[in-house]
Amino acid sequence: MGRVAIVGVGHSKFGKRSDASLRELAFEAYSSALDDAELESPQIDGTVVCSATHYDKQRSPAGVVSEYLGLSPKPTFNVEAACASSAVGLRIAWSLVSSRLHDVVAVVGVQKMTELSSGEIQELMGRAGDVMWESPFGTSMPAYYAMYANAHMAKYGTTEDDMALVTVKNRKYGAKNPQAMFQKPITAEEVMNSRPVAKPLKLYDCCANADGAACLIIATSEMTKKITDKPVWVAGLGLASSPMSLAGRKGPLTSFEVTKNAARSAYEMARVRPNEVDVAEVHDSFSITEILNYEDLGFARPGRGTKLLKTNETDLGGKIPINIDGGLISKGHPVGATGASQITSLVHQLRKEAGDVQVDGAKIGLAQNIGGIGMYSAVSILKA
């Protein structure tokens, strides 16, 4: 197996993009990734298009995306793993390139959500759980995470005020990210006073549906040497699954086993320990998810995630800065684009191009991306 690097990244503005269609969003990210890598389309061997296709008006979007990017007749296909689609897309691209089937592959994460009405999205989200045994009771995405939140609160004394601090932190950094959907800081009071969605989660504990795209150009080590003098290496990839049904999961639901399993594989492959990670992007679909992720990734002991947060250790300047691009809570969550967006932020950090939010001496970055209600989790470790 050859080494694999990320040689270019691109990112569209995330948010309510009523000005752009799915293929046009994909083009924005792809074109800026080509500029970043100083490549042109003839040098791209194929695309892995990542989206949770049930949100798209276009059926099987890889076809139209590849056409619009000017890549026909090169190989293309869709990868779907709900909110983790493009983290899984990176895994597929890694396999395509490390096997030498291809030399250079583009991972295009894209989602167009705001064209659907809020009701249509709610209907889709209602079927995010086990459609035979759980959805018939009126489930929703926030409801599942709220159940983890209540379990964590009961076992460890975590409070709604603690969770609000996640939103406050991430929105503070979102204000510095020109690609983010929300570029305004928020106060803990505003979070606490927002309307309930699924108790204990309130509106501002939740990320927002959004449109957007992010693109990663992946290459073999030989091609990487020709393309760039600042490669970011894919050092470790972990992916795991969990029962989709909540009834099928074990334990008190105060952590995601699926993330612990994915993290174990990624740390092992990268030969990295949690305390060696310099900067991380974790899946903050909800405020509570970020706290659980600190613990599941080994940045904090079980029940101590809130302490890490409250002592500012996950802020810029702390032990392990997390989501200092604003996270999903600021950027919005265009489902299929989120994983590639996290990786894009890490690539900027590891190349020392993160501007105001640059972590001094960042050499190892970690991204963690959960799919749906926790049936998939992907952990990617990158090295400068």
Next chain:
Amino acid sequence: MGFEKFGRLGYVSQAKITPFVSYLEKNQIVATRCKECGTLCFPPRADCPKCRGSEIAWVPIEGKGKLVTFTEVYFAPPAFQDATPYLLGLAELGDGLRVFAPITGEVDRNDLKPGLELVLRAKRAGEGVFYQLESR
């Protein structure tokens, strides 16, 4: 056909496990036991996850459970919005079995915490039939 009767709003109509609905209509909550290896499953399964056997027996379950976790939903899929706020819970039933179910609105919100003792009971609503967690 027939499985769509399960729940407040059924999405799936066709399933091998549909006889479960007829038991519910008779006020019985049943699990499946694999005739080959004895593995007990709830929610019921037509196929054994352990030995792949597809010969199953229906066995009643007692329904006594302890709450693992819960939530109260305020913002719901459109078909459920009129019923908000409503409670959903996950409970441990014993024998390693768990159930995801609505919790009756009659329960005192202040009592809701992991470990709360509840019981799973069959319930009818219009054409549909389901189960819910109630106070013991």
